[in-house]
Amino acid sequence: MTEYGYFLSSEEHTPAELVEQARMAEQAGFTSLWISDHYHPWNDSQGQSPFVWSVVGALSEAVSLPVETAVTCPTVRMHPAVVAQAAATSAVQLGGRFRLGVGSGEALNEHILGDAWPEASVRLEMLEEAIQVMRLLFTGDQVSHRGKHYTVENARLYTVPDEPVPIDVSAFGPQAGELASRAGDGLVAMAPDQALIERFRRGGGGGKPVSAGLKVCWGPDREAAVHEAHRLWANEQLPGELPQVLPTPRHFEQASELVTPERVGENVPCGSEVDVHLAAVREYADAGFDTVYVNQIGKEQRGFFDFYRTKVLPQLA
Incomplete structure (x- = not known):
């Protein structure tokens, strides 16, 4: 049976707001949390980007829900040995209720130290080696590693x-799906892609968990909700590799000028019609995802949680 979690957006909210949303999510009946890991927001309108590991520590004291980063890039901005320490500490704080979601990242966050931003195939190669390094360190043994991309010397967690x-x-x-199948303990996605799950299962994913996230914009006025979703998250509708290669929030703002409010309204569930939200969430459940994480766009957080607590989650149970 599919479970339903809440997706905390570090790009939109302060640390205190994220912790309060986590509390409301638990009270509303969501069973787990995702939290994004960014150095920059996608655009200046989103306006935030707290250090995820500090917020995870606060979540461990505020709620009893499992937490996962969605997702951390352990390859360029942060060395995998440092990410491993952060993840291990988070898992201890959460009593084992922590999963590390990883991905190959975006130039938006990873270019900030002036390092070259590799092409996609190299980024995936780096990610696979980073996963190997972190798994060695999670044993608690002393680790020395000299690979193609990373060196670790006499390191022990x-x-x-x-x-x-x-x-x-x-x-x-x-390519990323194949990597997830052979190197991951689970799959993370952002679309109701049944074919992706099937490839993951065939490639070695077996019975490993598959999770996905989606954004909605609840509000009593659908037109206003569409406007808010377009103002904050038009970048979600950018095609191809643009989200991986554009380097600054300003570049995303420029590219997002090509995205119309109508396109956002067609692709993001907006407003307060229960059936619209149910249909969007069920599309992911029907595709075969074990957990679906819902994110509410904008400031209407309390209304969203009341709506899902009373109108949506009871029908999904």
Whole structure:
């Protein structure tokens, strides 16, 4: 049976707001949390980008729900040995209720130290090696590693959970899907893509968990909700590899000028019609996802949680 979690948007909200949303999510009946890991927001209108590991620590004290980063890039901006330490500490704080979601990242966040931004095939190669390094460190043993992309010398994590941190891999294409199948403990996606799940299962994913996220914009006025979704998240409708290669929020703002409010309204569930929200969420459940994470766009958070608590989640149970 599909479960339903809440997706915390680090790009839109302050640390205190994220923690309060997590509390409301638990009270509303959501069973787990995703939280995005960004250095920059996608555009200046979103306006935030707190350090995810600090917020995860606060979540461990505020709620009893499992938490997963969706997703962390452990390849360029942060060395995988450092990500491994952050993830292991988070897992200890959460009593084992932590999963590390990883992906190959975007130039938006990863170019900030002036490093070259590799092409997609190299980014996936780096991600696979990074996963290998982190798995070695999660054992708590002393690790030395000299690979094609990373060097680790005499490193040991002294604070580790009883079980290694599960690593789920984000996949948006065939190559990433193959990587997720052979190297991941689960699959992360952002579309109701049944074919992606089937490829993951055939490639070695077996019975591993598959999770997906979607954005909605609840509000009493659908037109206003569409406007808010377009103002904050028009970038979600950009095609192809643009989201992976554009380097600054300003570039995303320029590209998003090509995205119309009508296109956003066609692709993002907006307004307060229960059937619209149910249909969007069920599309992911019908595709075969084990957990679907819903994110509410904008400031109407309390109304959203009341709506899902009373109108949506009871019908999905």
